[in-house]
């Protein structure tokens with residue numbers, strides 16, 4: 280698997296060759312090109328001797344056995360056979376504890392520490408060398424602890440800054456949104472208010488003109504009312520006068536009628552008197568007759584009676600004259616009654632006219648009253664419209680106040696927005712600084728991590744003993760294997776007894792049968808990190824058939840608890856890739872898988888059907904090549920770009936089907 284940016288390789292290999300060893304070995308080779316393990320005769324390396332020539336053939340002999348790496352590189356299998364300092368070096372840095380707190384390192388200190396060369400008075404004084412090394416390791420741990428704390432604080436600060444930045448940005452965005460919304464709202468309100476103001480002003484001017492017109496009409500009506508009232512008063516006066524006259528006329532009519540009655544009575548009395556005179560005349564006539572008779576008788580007395588007759592004639596003439604006078608008086612009275620009647624008629628007509636006038640005046644008064652009611656209504660309308668105008672004016676004032684307040688709040692929001700912007704700029708600058716520091720720290724951490732791994736040993740050999748399986752032969756009850764409990768060999772040693780003879784071996788670590796996949800991966804994960812840091816790493820499993828290589832490297836399919844080193848390493852790689860992407864790192868992953876069987880290379884990811892071809896003869900010539908940079912690759916090998924552990928899992932599955940020697944799962 281290769282990381283393009285840093286051009287590093289992590290090789291996870293699984294050997295399938297059958298070698299008579301009852302346990303599995305995990306060889307970890309850092310800074311090594313590529314390891315072709317199937318060529319190795321592992322048994323030849325057991326013991327104190329190391330087949331240097333064989334390793335040289337593989338292209339990494341110098342680094343393994345030489346002193347090129349500052350004298351810190353150790354003999355591959357001297358580790359296997361035990362040296363005390365391994366135990367000290369192999370303690371994981373996480374066990375460092377808090378005893379290192381309080382120290383501070385500058386970058387120069389760290390570089391000086393990393394570049395420090397050991398000076399020995401006596402090259403073979405191992406105790407002194409060991410003490411020096413211990414001291415150096417202690418300082419390195421101190422430095423690492425300091426660095427981890429520093430990195431932690433940087434990360435914490437970065438996270439804090441990121442959070443603050445996110446918060447500020449979100450607040451800013453929120454404020455922006457609020458300001459925009461408010462602005463829009465206010466603009467809408469302003470537009471509405473302007474509209475309502477215009478309509479109100481229009482209404483106001485209309486109302487005012489209406490009010491003026493109403494006031495004019497009111498004044499006119501008032502004037503008309505006054506004139507009507509005046510005319511009503513004069514008419515009332517006239518009416519009073521006429522009524523007075525009417526009364527006078529009525530009185531006169533009554534007096535005239537009284538007189539008429541009197542005259543009628545007088546007339547009747549005159550008629551009575553006339554009739555009496557007539558009767559008197561009749562009696563006189565009778566008397567005349569009797570007189571004539573008597574004339575005859577009295578002719579003698581004529582002379583005397585003639586005188587009497589003359590006086591009676593006079594009396595009769597005066598009575599006739601008085602009757603004529605009475606008739607004349609009666610005619611005059613009749614005439615007077617007729618004139619009085621005419622006058623009365625005139626007065627009645629006048630009265631009717633006056634009554635008509637009164638009626639018209641009354642209707643006018645009623646009209647005036649209606650006008651007064653109307654004018655009162657208009658007045659009320661004026662008052663209500665004035666009130667309406669007042670409330671509208673108040674509303675306008677309130678809206679203008681609101682507008683002013685909104686302007687103020689918008690201004691405040693704008694200033695706050697500016698401040699937030701400034702704060703964001705500051706935070707971004709601080710974030711950039713922190714990121715720079717983190718990058719620097721990361722480089723330093725990588726160097727320190729690698730130094731630690733180098734100190735632990737560039738080549739490490741772990742031994743894992745698998746538990747007995749039900750299908751194992753009844754004799755294999757585990758009595759042949761024991762684990763020494765001495766301090767120096769605890770957790771690192773293993774004793775094998777065969778035919779009564781005991782063989783002791785020491786490794787960097789021995790995983791007992793009850794060790795879990797997680798326990799094994801804890802030891803390996805640091806090397807995966809090293810590969811991610813840009814160093815070359817190779818991990819391979821070696822052991823006899825059924826010793827548990829596939830189980831250790833791949834795990835049990837379908838059982839997530841028991842997944843092996845390869846899926847766990849892939850998870851770590853992709854997780855780290857994910858987290859480092861946020862720091863600006865870019866990882867490109869490529870996968871190639873091959874099988875070496877009987878000294879022949881087979882491309883396991885080739886799309887050509889390998890079942891039809893002989894070993895390695897599928898038309899391609901695979902050759903192992905080393906370039907000037909120390910990179911080793913196999914020509915013509917299929918390389919697949921991957922970006923998730925699932926894709927790699929798929930390729931692993933594909934590769935497992937292409938293998939000649941199948942996994943025994």
Ligand SMILES: Nc1ncnc2c1ncn2[C@@H]1O[C@H](COP(=O)(O)OP(=O)(O)OP(=O)(O)O)[C@@H](O)[C@H]1O
Pocket residue numbers: 294295744745746748792822823824825826827828829830831835941942943944
């Ligand atoms: N640590 C372990 N715990 C439980 N079971 C194990 C362990 N190691 C191996 N096994 C079991 O032992 C059996 C053989 O293991 P495995 O197939 O991994 O051996 P191998 O070394 O790969 O064999 P080969 O070389 O033939 O491929 C498997 O059934 C496996 O599940």
